[in-house]
Amino acid sequence: MMFLSLRHLSSRKKQSALILLGIVIGTAAYVAISGMMLGFQDKLMDQLVNNDAHIRISAREDILTAEQLDSFENAKHVFWYTPPSGRKDSAKIDYPIGWFNRLNADPEIVAYSPQVNLNVIFNRGKVSLAGRMIGSDPHRQMRVTNIQSxxxxxxxxxxxxxxxxxxxxxxxxxxxxxxxxxxxxISSGKNTPTPFKIVGVFETGIKQIDETTVFSALSDAQNLRGAPSEITDIAIKVYHPFEVDQKVQNWRMGARDKIVSWQEASASILSVFKTQDIVRNSMTISIIVVAGFGIYNILSILVTQKRRDIAIMRSMGFTPKDIMLLFFNQGLLLGVLGGFIGLALGYLLCLLIGNIEVEAGRATSSSNRMIVSYDYLIYVKAWFIALFSSVASALWPSRQAAKLEPMDIIREGG
Amino acid sequence: MIRALHLTKRFSPTGPAVIDDLSVEIFDGNFISLVGRSGSGKSTLLYLISSLDRKYEGEVFYDQSEITHMPMQELHNLRNRQMGFVFQFHYLINELTALENILLPARKAGLLKEKESTAHELLKTVGLDEKAHRLPNQLSGGEQQRVAIARALIMQPKYLFADEPTGNLDTHNGDAVMNLFARFNQDHKTTIVYVTHDREFAKRASRQIELVDGKIVSDEAH
Structure with missing residues (x-):
């Protein structure tokens, strides 16, 4: 029946071309939008996963209360003039050795890096800026994050x-x-400023890090903080960063320290990704549904127009299945062809988008151009969406055509 | 041989019988015209005995097989290989050329190559060998009907059924169609049953069956 289906399509060039255009635009839009959004997401995700720890154990910041420091429990006549308040001084991980032993024994841990994180003030001449110092063992830190790159x-x-x-x-x-x-x-605010020599410069592309952060040796940061041998954080890298939830839940049980996964730390960004995915899929599905309705309408009209043909073909021995295929094939052909042309057009659009120069930032490549994903799954998904919508829209009119009885058509005068 | 026994056809369960307890035998090689006034049931009878209408009371046998009990695939094969149909309106497929229209039943049977020379011969027989590659809208009404006849004959069917094949043609073209029927009946022993309201064309058949109110009132062989 393919022969006759092709003839039907080629005899209605304008209609066929318009439907094809709808499918092509839908598919190309899906490829281009997905390429752009997923490229952005991949880059950002890579940064989220690899720029910092997958799991961070940090000292809990306790707020002092009068009850915590009350040594005169039963002395009702003793009162505070000024009750204790505010953050407990020098937040630290109380028992780091316990964590180190646990991490050393865990086969899912790639590496961990004890850190001292502290807020500091940078001074140079008359310029003073607040920022953050991360003190760590550089070799351990490099195994946990990709800072070297x-x-x-x-x-x-x-x-x-x-x-x-x-x-x-x-x-x-x-x-x-x-x-x-x-x-x-550099000053931590408690002591006199300490001189530090700049021996290296980094740029992650993340403004809030590049504008505020310095890295130093662990002992230097400990000294600056005035608490040698204390650490405030343990940054941990795992083999399977997308499966850290369970581990974090387990560690939290009975632990006094704060334990946060990279997903929790980046929850707001990950929710933006989800919203982007919903917008991307909704947009594309809308376009494809419109193209699908085009196929449905045109085939429904065609079935009505071709009732006489159906009657004569049935009288020649063509089966209802043949008649169904006659119309169904047209939707299938449009879907397959439109899908392929759409993929090619989408790919070209991605190449063009990938050449657009933009301001340096998270979503740009090293050459400050838009990052576009060429993941083959985008193309597979786009083609199947095109095919599915075409086939689904062709199915109903085709089934209606197959149900027509030749005698009913002849009696109605075709 | 086709045998219709006690055929009754109603278009609604409580409506009048369009074909009323009618029995008829059509022998192989018969050349039959069905005549009668408008509403006499001649076209209805044609569609009943040709298997296109399978909703009736009574029985229609093709040799030993009753149509309503025949498996669908067998019925499709019977229509494809042993029957040809010609309608008052040619019912050609507009997207196909004359030659492609003629070859459509052969395409269904998977005999496209084998039937190509037969198609050209048929085109020659109907006088359209030079218009083989024209589309239906590039042919006159008479030419279109001749293409439809050639298409009905491509599989060299045992039975040819025609409903008012000359109804839409002038006398000259009508004559040409009847000549073709007579020739195929003689040369290939094709059983031909056609409906006509034209008394002159009806006389061209070797057997004339007249219907009144769904009953056969005369069945004469010449």
Whole structure:
């Protein structure tokens, strides 16, 4: 029946071309929009997963209360003049060795890095800026995050194990007007500013990190904080970052410290991804549904127009299945062809989008161009959506055609 | 041989019988015209005995097989291989050329290549060998009806059924169609049953059956 289906399509060139155009646009739109959004998501996801710990154990920040410091439990005549309040000083992980033993014994852990995270003030000349210092063992830190790949100058290991050296975010360095090899003063707010030498510069593309963060050796950060041998965080990398939920739940049981997975830390961004996916799929489905209705309408009209043909074909021995295929094939052909042309057009659009130069940021490649995903699954999904919508829209009119009895058509005068 | 026994046809369960307890035998090689006034039931009888209408009381046998009990695939094969139909309106498929229209039953039977030379011969017989590649809308009404006849004959069917084949044609073209029927009946022993309201064309058949109110009132062989 393919022969006759093709003839039907070719004899209605304008109608066929319009339906085909609908499917092509729908498919191409899906490919281009998905390529753009997934490219952005992939890049961002890579940053979320690899720029920081998959799981972070950090010291719980306790708020002091009068009851916690009450040594005169039964002395009703003793009162505080000014009750204790505010954050407990020097939040720290109370029993890090316990965590280290646990992490060393866990086969799902790739690496972990004890850290000291502290808020600091950077001083250079008259410029003072608030920011954050992360003190760590550089070798351990490099196994946990991909910070080395963001180094613009120097190596991450240049901070060494002590010696007041630091790696600084490029934007922060620009803001305070410093340069490589220069010494700046850093204060934790409790003691006199300590000089640190800039030995490296990094740029992650994430403004809030690049503008505020410096990395130093663990002992240097501990000294600056005034609490040698204490740590505030343990950054952990696991083999399966998308399956950390259960582990985090288990660790939380009975633990006093705060344990946060990368997904919880990035919940707002991940929810944006979900919204993007819903928007992307809704948009494309709308286009494809419109094209599908086009096929449905045209085939329904065609079945009515071709009633005489159906009658004569049935009298020649063509079966109801043959008649169904005659119309169904047309939807199928349009879907297959429209799908393929749509994929090619979508690919071309992706190439064009990938060449658009944009301002440097999270969603750009190293050459400051739009990041586009060419994941084959986008193309497979787009083609199947095109095919499914075409086939589904062709099915009903085709079945109606197959049900027509030749005698009924002849008696009605065709 | 076709045998119709006690055929009764009503278009609604309580309506009048259009064909009323009618029995008839059609022998192989018969050339039969069905005549009668409008509403006499001649076209209805044609569709009943040709298997297109299978909703009736009574029985229609093709040799030993009763149509309503015949498996559907067998019925489709019977229509494809042993029957040809010609309607008052040609019912050609507009997207296909004259040659492709003629070859459509052969395409269904999977005998496209084998029947190609037969199709060209038929086109020659109906005088349209030079218009083989024309579309129906590029042919006159008479030419279209001749293409429809060639299509009905492509499988060299045992039975040819025609409903008012000359009804839409002028006398000259009507004559040409009747000549074709007579020739095929003689040359190929094709059983031909046709409905006509034209007394002159009815006389061209070797057997003339007249219907009045769904009953056979005369069945004469010449």
């Amino acid at each position: 963001y180094m613009l100058s120097g190596k991450f290991t240049d901070v060494g194990s002590s010696g007041n050296r630091l790696i600084i975010g490029k934007a922060l360095m620009n803001k305070i007007g410093a340069s490589l090899s220069e010494t700046i003063l």
